[in-house]
Amino acid sequence: MSTPALKIYNTLSRTKEEFRPIDPAHVRMYVCGPTVYDYAHIGNARPLIVFDVLFRLLRHLYGAEHVAYVRNITDVDDKINARAFERGISIRELTEETNKVFQQDVKALGCLEPTMQPRATEHIAQMIAIIERLIASGHAYAADGHVLFDVPSMQNYGRLSRRSLDEMLAGARVDVAPYKRGDMDFVLWKPSKEHEPGWDSPWGRGRPGWHIECSAMSWAHLGKTFDIHGGGIDLVFPHHENEIAQSCCAFGQDVMANYWMHNGFLQVEGEKMSKSLGNFVTIHELLHTEKFGGRKWPGEVLRLAMLRTHYRQPIDWTVKALEEAETSLRRWLEFIAAGEATGDSGNFLYAFEGALADDLNTPLAMKLLHSVHDPAQLDKALDLVGIDVRRYARWIENEKRESVDANSIGALISARLTARASKNWAESDRIRDELAAMGIALKDNKDGTTTWEVKR
Numbered sequence: 001m002s003t004p005a006l007k008i009y010n011t012l013s014r015t016k017e018e019f020r021p022i023d024p025a026h027v028r029m030y031v032c033g034p035t036v037y038d039y040a041h042i043g044n045a046r047p048l049i050v051f052d053v054l055f056r057l058l059r060h061l062y063g064a065e066h067v068a069y070v071r072n073i074t075d076v077d078d079k080i081n082a083r084a085f086e087r088g089i090s091i092r093e094l095t096e097e098t099n100k101v102f103q104q105d106v107k108a109l110g111c112l113e114p115t116m117q118p119r120a121t122e123h124i125a126q127m128i129a130i131i132e133r134l135i136a137s138g139h140a141y142a143a144d145g146h147v148l149f150d151v152p153s154m155q156n157y158g159r160l161s162r163r164s165l166d167e168m169l170a171g172a173r174v175d176v177a178p179y180k181r182g183d184m185d186f187v188l189w190k191p192s193k194e195h196e197p198g199w200d201s202p203w204g205r206g207r208p209g210w211h212i213e214c215s216a217m218s219w220a221h222l223g224k225t226f227d228i229h230g231g232g233i234d235l236v237f238p239h240h241e242n243e244i245a246q247s248c249c250a251f252g253q254d255v256m257a258n259y260w261m262h263n264g265f266l267q268v269e270g271e272k273m274s275k276s277l278g279n280f281v282t283i284h285e286l287l288h289t290e291k292f293g294g295r296k297w298p299g300e301v302l303r304l305a306m307l308r309t310h311y312r313q314p315i316d317w318t319v320k321a322l323e324e325a326e327t328s329l330r331r332w333l334e335f336i337a338a339g340e341a342t343g344d345s346g347n348f349l350y351a352f353e354g355a356l357a358d359d360l361n362t363p364l365a366m367k368l369l370h371s372v373h374d375p376a377q378l379d380k381a382l383d384l385v386g387i388d389v390r391r392y393a394r395w396i397e398n399e400k401r402e403s404v405d406a407n408s409i410g411a412l413i414s415a416r417l418t419a420r421a422s423k424n425w426a427e428s429d430r431i432r433d434e435l436a437a438m439g440i441a442l443k444d445n446k447d448g449t450t451t452w453e454v455k456r
């Protein structure tokens with residue numbers, strides 16, 4: 001049976017459209033990546049997972065070697081400068097360290113590595129080239145060491161967000177600056193102070209604005225026009241609007257990307273996530289600490305919990321939803337491990353792929369997983385959405401081992417305390433040695449308690 005046709009909701013047209021790549025032998029997708037100054041929060045995980053599912057589906061439909069997925073790394077930004085300055089390290093040190101953790105976190109969420117992960121600092125030449133084209137074509141001007149995009153010079157600015165200039169002015173936080181001709185004009189290049197990172201340019205030593213990075217990196221790796229551009233809904237305006245303005249005006253074309261896709265907001269337990277509310281949680285904390293729901297969560301559970309809501313809907317990130325996802329996963333794991341078909345699954349895989357192809361209807365796809373009677377088909381379906389049940393099984397085993405370890409260590413420590421209380425020093429030393437052999441170092445505290453740490 002053939003594969004169902006892919007349909008995508010296009011923010012540009014506000015309709016679901018059939019996906020027709022420019023070149024089926026080279027399908028191209030760009031997604032705005034992280035600004036690597038701090039650990040990524042769970043809201044950042046949403047586009048990572050959503051567009052990974054799309055990447056997997058495109059590879060399935062067009063062949064893995066025919067799909068290019070670019071997700072950039074923003075490694076120059078005022079937040080990066082400020083944080084590096086605060087910590088007294090170079091921006092390279094800060095971004096290397098943050099990016100390393102980011103890559104581990106995304107891998108734990110089951111995401112494939114994108115085809116390319118270009119860094120902004122390695123594309124300064126392309127940014128300067130685009131800015132020069134914009135100045136030459138009358139869409140940008142240099143003033144006071146800055147270069148600004150001249151928004152009124154573009155006839156259909158606002159096409160993606162569907163706002164008029166007046167609405168944008170009313171809604172936007174507008175920086176008033178003497179070097180700006182129009183209030184909506186945005187920065188392409190700005191001067192750097194002595195201690196700030198900077199590059200030589202025709203306008204003096206400076207650094208790029210944020211929006212120009214994505215125009216340069218998508219051009220460098222996917223060409224002037226490509227198929228899909230994705231990101232969170234909060235990026236529609238001004239970031240994506242400005243990317244379109246830069247790329248279209250620099251290259252004299254109407255289209256930057258044919259399909260614009262945006263995932264919805266994420267909130268935590270019914271509230272907007274914020275540091276002041278104390279409900280701010282990073283991917284790293286979910287995976288490795290007990291901050292959310294009092295326990296660690298495996299990447300597969302996080303991923304499934306994310307896919308139970310359609311990517312365009314707002315998602316409420318709750319402990320309950322994670323527990324439900326975990327219950328489903330355990331059931332599927334047992335079913336696959338048992339390896340026995342319990343009935344006829346009919347056209348299950350076709351229906352499953354059909355749900356995904358219908359603008360990534362993952363809630364329907366996940367629901368269908370509950371009605372499959374053949375473990376081999378379930379396994380295939382989970383693989384298509386990047387849920388690795390074997391890795392999940394290893395996680396469970398590992399957790400069990402760790403909790404057994406902790407229990408037996410606790411028992412040995414209290415046996416040693418009993419031995420010490422009855423002045424049985426030989427037994428006390430024997431237990432200490434036994435623990436040392438397990439890689440556990442003991443510390444006898446003044447208050448009579450004993451604490452331990454892993455030395456291995």
Ligand SMILES: [Zn+2]
Nearest residue numbers: 032214239243
């Ligand atoms: Zn971008």
